[in-house]
Amino acid sequence: MPPQAVIPKSRDLVAALTAIGARIRPETLEELPRNGLAHRHWRLRGRGLVLRVPILPGAAKALDRQATIFRRAAASGHTPALHAVLRPSRYLPAGALLVEAIGGRMPRVPEDLPALAVALAALHDLPVPRGKTPVPAIPEPFVATLTLIERNLERGAAALTSEIRQVIEGERRWAREFARENAKALRRAPRTLVVTDAHPRNFLIATDSRSGKDKAICLDLERGQYACPAIDLAHATLPTAIAWGRSGERLTSTDLRRFLDTYFRQRGPRVAQTLRPWLKPFARLIALRTTAAYAAFRASGAERVLGPEARALARKAIIHTLDAGRLAKIFAAVR
Ligand SMILES: Nc1ncnc2c1ncn2[C@@H]1O[C@H](COP(=O)(O)OP(=O)(O)O)[C@@H](O)[C@H]1O
Ligand SMILES: [Mg+2]
Incomplete structure (x- = not known):
C-alpha cells in the first residue's frame, strides 16, 4: 500500500x-x-x-x-x-x-472506439461556464500538461535507465519548443470540459435503454477540467494506454480515422476545422504524459492498491512502454 x-x-x-x-x-x-x-x-x-x-x-x-x-x-x-x-x-x-451503478462491460479496442467517440463528443459539447468555477479551467493546457509531465519524470527518475531518459529528453525538448513557438495559438485553442484521463478502461459499455444499442459511459471524472479536447482524443487512442488492457489490443490508422470521423460527425465541421490542427501535437504530448505517469507509478510502489488482475495489466503495460527501443518507436508513431 x-x-x-x-x-x-x-x-x-x-x-x-x-x-x-x-x-x-x-x-x-x-x-x-x-x-x-x-x-x-x-x-x-x-x-x-x-x-x-x-x-x-x-x-x-x-x-x-x-x-x-x-x-x-x-x-x-x-x-x-x-x-x-x-x-x-x-x-x-x-x-x-x-x-x-453502471451495468456494462469493459470496452474492447478497436471495436468500441466509435462508442467512446460518441461519449466524448457529448461531453465536449457541454456548455463551458464563464467566471469562477470549482472545476479547474486551465489557462493553457499544453504547458500545464508539460508541468505535470516534468513533475512525474522527477518522481519516476528511479524507474528510468539513462537510455530511456535520453529518449524522453528529446520529447521534452520538443514539447518546450512547441509551447514557446505556438504560445499565442495555444491560448486560443478550443476549450471544453475534458475527462483528462480518457483511456478506454475508464469507460464501460452499457446498453442504451431506448435504442438497445451500445453506449459508452465514462466512470472516472475525477480529473475533469476545462482544457483542450484533443487531450481526450489522444488518450482514448494512445497505444501505450491501450496496452494497459486485454492482451493483443491495438489500433490501426484506419481504426483511428474511424474514431475521429465518428467524433467529428457528432460535433460538426466547424469544430473539426478548429480542433484538427491540435490533434497531432497533443497526441505526442499525451504519449509523453503517459510515459512519465508510468515511470512515477513504477517508482511509487502504488501498484499495491490494485487488485491482482489490474496489477498484472499495469505491470505488462509498463514493461511494454518503459523499454528504450520500443519507446523511441512509440514516439515516432505519434509524430
Ligand atoms: N458507477 C460505476 N458503476 C459500476 N462500476 C463502477 C462505477 N464506477 C467505478 N466502477 C468500477 O470501479 C473501477 C474503477 O473505477 P475508476 O473510476 O476508474 O477508479 P479510479 O479513480 O480509482 O481509477 C471501474 O473499472 C469499474 O469496474
Ligand atoms: Mg480509473
Whole structure:
C-alpha cells in the first residue's frame, strides 16, 4: 500500500451511509474489483448504486470539485448520475460519492472506439461556464500538461535507465519548443470540459435503454477540467494506454480515422476545422504524459492498491512502454 492510502473498513462505510439515511447492513456492500488507483468502490446490492470512496491523500479537498464535475457531466448522458455526496467525516476522512451503478462491460479496442467517440463528443459539447468555477479551467493546457509531465519524470527518475531518459529528453525538448513557438495559438485553442484521463478502461459499455444499442459511459471524472479536447482524443487512442488492457489490443490508422470521423460527425465541421490542427501535437504530448505517469507509478510502489488482475495489466503495460527501443518507436508513431 502506498504509505498514505486510506482504505475504509466495512463498519465505517455502513456508519457513513447510515448517517445520510441509507439504511443498509454490512451484507448490502459488495466491493468491486480494485481496478483503479484513486478510489475503492462498493456496490449497494439491490439499490442500483455504487459508493465511490477516494483513498489518496488530499482527496477530501477535491470532493466538491469531483461532485461538481459529475453534476455537470450528467447532461451528456454518458456518465453515472450522482445521487449523494457523503461529506468527509470520522468514518470516511475523504468523504465519498454515491453514484449510479453502471451495468456494462469493459470496452474492447478497436471495436468500441466509435462508442467512446460518441461519449466524448457529448461531453465536449457541454456548455463551458464563464467566471469562477470549482472545476479547474486551465489557462493553457499544453504547458500545464508539460508541468505535470516534468513533475512525474522527477518522481519516476528511479524507474528510468539513462537510455530511456535520453529518449524522453528529446520529447521534452520538443514539447518546450512547441509551447514557446505556438504560445499565442495555444491560448486560443478550443476549450471544453475534458475527462483528462480518457483511456478506454475508464469507460464501460452499457446498453442504451431506448435504442438497445451500445453506449459508452465514462466512470472516472475525477480529473475533469476545462482544457483542450484533443487531450481526450489522444488518450482514448494512445497505444501505450491501450496496452494497459486485454492482451493483443491495438489500433490501426484506419481504426483511428474511424474514431475521429465518428467524433467529428457528432460535433460538426466547424469544430473539426478548429480542433484538427491540435490533434497531432497533443497526441505526442499525451504519449509523453503517459510515459512519465508510468515511470512515477513504477517508482511509487502504488501498484499495491490494485487488485491482482489490474496489477498484472499495469505491470505488462509498463514493461511494454518503459523499454528504450520500443519507446523511441512509440514516439515516432505519434509524430
Ligand atoms: N458507477 C460505476 N458503476 C459500476 N462500476 C463502477 C462505477 N464506477 C467505478 N466502477 C468500477 O470501479 C473501477 C474503477 O473505477 P475508476 O473510476 O476508474 O477508479 P479510479 O479513480 O480509482 O481509477 C471501474 O473499472 C469499474 O469496474
Ligand atoms: Mg480509473
